[in-house]
Amino acid sequence: MTLAAIPSPPQGVWYLGPIPIRAYAMCIIAGIIVAVWLTRKRYAARGGNPELVLDAAIVAVPAGIIGGRIYHVITDNQKYFCETCDPIDALKITNGGLGIWGAVILGGLAVAAFFKFKKLPLAPFADAVAPGVILAQGIGRLGNWFNQELYGAETTVPWGLEIYYRVDDAGRFAPVTGTSTGEIMAVVHPTFLYELLWNVLIFALLLWADKRFKLGHGRVFALYVAGYTLGRFWIEQMRVDEATLVGGIRINTIVSAVVFIGAVIVFFLLKKGRETPEEVDPNYPETPTDGGEAEVASVASGKNESKKAGPIDGETTSTS
Structure with a gap:
């Protein structure tokens, strides 16, 4: 028995009559809201129309959720396609299970298509969105805490996570x-917490590096990918949940290593410096006068020091 431990929530689902309120879904929604808010500030400071962020989110969020679920089902197919499994569970996304790789890939492709349609460069938006994405991932990890999933091996460390035995109204597990x-049932390593803290650390690193080195042309996004995969690589080693293995190695470990190497290479190959407001969106007349150099300081202080851009007549295309 440990002297201290982190308790798991007693439940992860509440009901308002017949309507289930799932903490996992609420955490994802909270992360999306924070990411959109931060990206609007950062994209506007770079010279882009902040209204496009909402439109991009409408495109990216459903695509990301679908992509994340597809990746999860493929890489953890043994949970859904076995003799005792019900394949329909693969569609029950609220029960947990989203693969970040699938979410980023399909969500990214959807946003790329959106910006191509708008005839605007994707890289400035990718750099603006990167810190918000990894912060949203950290917030989303709280959903794993409520679901009592994706934890590590049993441990006696003071910050071990207590996993409770849960039953339904009929007393079934x-x-x-x-x-x-x-x-x-067990006291385990809270790998959800390790990843949450790592994501917050990378979030802070991205803000600092973006301000210090005036990053642009997609380099903030490449740094985000490299930072996240570096942490995911070592955290993945601690997890004990079932996973697809390749040569005895968890597939997410392999993916993390490969993507990390690719992201580092891309970071150094991309053009240095930052785009001018005219390069970000030549059709947007009111842009920040500092070329986007003060967005990190303004967000950190809670004040937007750049000029606020207003909507363009005939150019606002919100589909909500």
Whole structure:
């Protein structure tokens, strides 16, 4: 028995009548809101129309969720396609299970198509969105805490995570949708917390590096990918949940290593410096006078020191 431990929530689902309120979904939504808010500030400071961020989010969010679920089902197919499995569970996204790789790939492709349609460069938006994305990922990891999933091996460290035995109304074991009986099944490494803290660290690193080196042309996004995969590589080693193995190695470990190397190479190959407001959006008349150099300081201080851009007549294309 440990002297101290982090308790898991007693449940991850609440009901308003017949309507389930799932903490996992709420965490994802909270992350999206924060990412959109931050990206609007950063993209406007770079010279882009902040209204496009909402439009891009409408395109990216559903594509990202679909892509994330597809990746999860493919890489953890043994959970959905076995003799005792119900394949329909693959569609139950609210039960947990989103692969970040699939979310970034499909969501990124959707946003790329959107910016191509708008005839605007993608790189400035990618650089603006990167810090918000990794912060949203960190917030989303709280959903794994509520679901009691993606944890590490048993441990006696003071910050170990208590995993409770949960049951449904009929007394059947229900680890995701049930309510805790108070019985502690195990005390494990809280890998969700490790990844959350790592994501916040990379978030701070991106803000600092963007301001210090005036990064642009997609280099902030490449740095985000490299930073996230570096952390995911070592955190993946601690997880004990079932996963698809390739040569005895978890597939997400392999993907993390490959993507990290690719991101580092791309970072150094991309053009140095930062785009001018005219390069970001030549059709947007009111742009920041500092060329986007003060967005990090303004966001950190809670004040937008760049000029606020207004909507363009005939150019606002919100599809919400």
